[in-house]
Amino acid sequence: MPLLWLILIVVAIAAVGYVLGRARALQSAGGDSRGLHSLPTFYGANVALKTAVPAFGLLIVWLLVQPIFVNSQISGMIPDTEVEEGSSRSLVMAEVRRTAYGLENAVAQGNITEDAASNANADIAEVTQSLKDAGQIVTSEITQPILLAAQSYRVMNSGGYSVMSIAVILIALAGAVFSWRQTQSEYRARNVVEQGVRVLLLAAASIAILTTVGIVLSLVFNTWEFFKLYPASDFFFGTTWSPSFSGRGGSSSLGVLPLLWGTLYISIVALLVAVPIGLFAAIYLSEYASPRVRSFAKPMLEVLAGIPTIVYGLFALLTVGPLLLEVFGDDGLGWMKAGTAVMTAGLVMGVMLIPFVSSLSDDIINAVPQAMRDGSYGLGANQSETIRQVVLPAALPGIVGAVLLAASRAIGETMIVVMGAGAAARLSLNPFEAMTTVTAKIVSQLTGDADFASPEALVAFALGMTLFILTLGLNVFALYIVRKYREQYE
Template sequence: MPVLWLCLIVLAISIVGFVFGRQRALASAAGDVRQLHSLPSYYGWSVFMKASVPAFGLIVVWLIAQPMVIQGSIGNMIPASEIKEGSNLNLVMAEVRRTANGLNNAVAAGAISEDMASNARADITDMTARLKNAGQVVTNTITQPILLAAQAYRAMTSTGALLMTILAIAVVLGAAGVAIMQCHKDYKARNSVEQGILALLIAAASVAILTTIGIVLSLVFNTIEFFQLYPAIDFFTLLEWAPSFSGRGGSSQLGILPLLWGTLYISFIALLVAVPIGLFAAVYLSEYASPVVRGIAKPLLEILAGIPTIVYGLFALLTIGPMLVSVFGQEGLGWMSGGRSVMTAGIAMGIMLIPFVSSLSDDIINAVPQAMRDGSYGLGATQSETIKQVILPAALPGIVGAVLLAASRAIGETMIVVMGAGAAARLSLNPFEAMTTVTAKIVSQLTGDSDFASPEALVAFSLGITLFMLTLGLNVLALYIVRKYREQYE
């Protein structure tokens, strides 16, 4: 049974339990609501929560644990002869899963029968031909161990789904029955419901923390697996990025330094564009602009923050690039050979970051107390002198934090780089050459039909955790600066 239908069944049973629980509580009080400890709806919600939460919890845990259990069992069936040089068990398991999915799709399409898909003695050549004729591209060559493992994978998955359905329905029925029996006029249903809602709020508050932990753990485990296939010292010291898709990536040169250089170089150009313009805009809006002008200009400026990054990428490719080529290209100064370059992506990214810098800086400047401005004016300072010598120094820690947060945003940008900077991994100081970044290579490494457990795909996780640590460091530095140097005003 599909998981969606199972969830709907659990929900329907819980709703029925809500109705019966409410009616039973009223019946115990002879229909007099005043004799109930809680309002009638609380008894219904108590049954609903006690029936649905354990069932849904079982489904979630089962869906998480079943793939790991099945993979462990199937992995023991794979002979060592199937794990070839340059491969590993995860690569073989990926082939097993693709073969099992191909068998399922072929059975659903009627290309093969269920008996043939489950037959352990099925002819490999005939099975491969039938799958390819059905449009199911599984692996280049299906071996007998792979086919047997795929058949066992299908059987265990089907059995696991059936057991999950039976247990979930049994749990929701049993829990609903017990909860309904508890519905009596003296039962403290309101306390039970409020405790359940409190647990729900705690779980909701924990989602962000658990999600962060899950992201970090997934990056760490896959990075460790990558470094078991590729030397970590080469990854962090090689000056060349040249992945090879032949022979499982055994001849790849995967040095991250050119990608880090491109990332930092483009981000630096973007900050050179965004910081002065954004800061000057913030000073004007907070100190010089009238309320009418501010009310019009600030929303128009912040519209830039709502433009999708793919639009900025198109703007860089179709507008900024040709403009730079007309000035710095072969017909101009001769420094630029194509529209895609560090400068193209940096300018587009800087425009994207302008509202980010200006909004944060504007809020920080407005937070400086008016008494400091009045005191400066009282000493005879002009408005410009007050801004330079009083307001900006007081707001400087917050402005530095805003710039560092903008740098983190620039480092993690993808689409502008993909469309505006090119895909060349190189170490160069020329801002008019095409380069690439870590995020762009993560996209390219996970695009295509290569084995997900191959070094070419696993390297994306090592790139991701490197980028994660870089942006995390910038965010921590920004918070440290803001907290350490922030003035506390009365």
């Protein structure tokens, strides 16, 4: 049963339970709601919650546990001879899953029959060709053990989902019947519902934490698999980035230093553009501009934040790049050879970051108490001296936070870099040369007919982990600055 149908069935049972629970509560009070402990809606909500929450809880747990269980069972079916030297069992399992999903899609599209997809003695070449005809990517040779494991994987997943559907519906019906039978006029439905809603709100608040933990664990495990195949010292200290998809291990040079340098260099250029302009704009809007000018200028400035990054990339490629090439190229100063360069991406990214700095800085400056300004004026300082010596120091923690938020945004940018800075990974101080960043290479490594069991594909997770640690360091530094200066002005 499709997952959407299962969810709709549970929601329908909960809705019917709400109506029946409300009606039973009124019936138990003789049709007079004044004889009930709680409002009729609470009785209906009690039935709906006890129907939906256990069912969806079982659904979520099942969806989390089944892949782990199936993977452990299928992994035991794979002989050690299938685990090549320089590989690992988890990478072979990735091939099994990819083959299983390919068979599922090929059966759905009619490129292969169900009997052929489930036949343990199926011809390997025929199955491989059927997968290719179905548009499924086949990046490595499918062996007989891999095919058998993939077929078992399909059967176990399909059976598990069928059992899950039945169990979820039965739990929903059982919850509806149990809570419906509880519904009496003296039942404290409001207390139960409010406590249940409180638990649901706590669970919703925990989603962000659990999501962060899941992302980190995904990065850590896949990064660990990468370092099993490629030396960590060569990755962190290598000065050459030259991936070559020529099989597991290959002859690739996967040094991260050129990518980190390109990321930091382009981000620095962008911040050199965004921070002064954004900060000066915030000072003008908060301290000098009239209400009429502010009401017009601030929304217009914030429009820059709503422009898609692909549009900025086209602007860098078609406008800023040719303009810089005309000034600094062979017809000008001779410093620039092509329109794609660090300066091109940095300037455009800086324009994109201006509203991040200006808007947040403007809000922080406006939050400085007026009493501090009045005290400065009372001591004889003029407006510029008050801004420089009182307002900005008081607002410094928030301004630092705005700048570091812009820095994190610059480090994570992809489209402007791809279209404006080029794809060359190099260590150079020349801002008029093409370079690339970590995010751009993550995209390129996971795009195309890549073997996702190879170090050239797994390196994307190592790059993502490196980027995560870099941005985490920025956030820790921002927290240190904020705490240090906030104590001074509290």
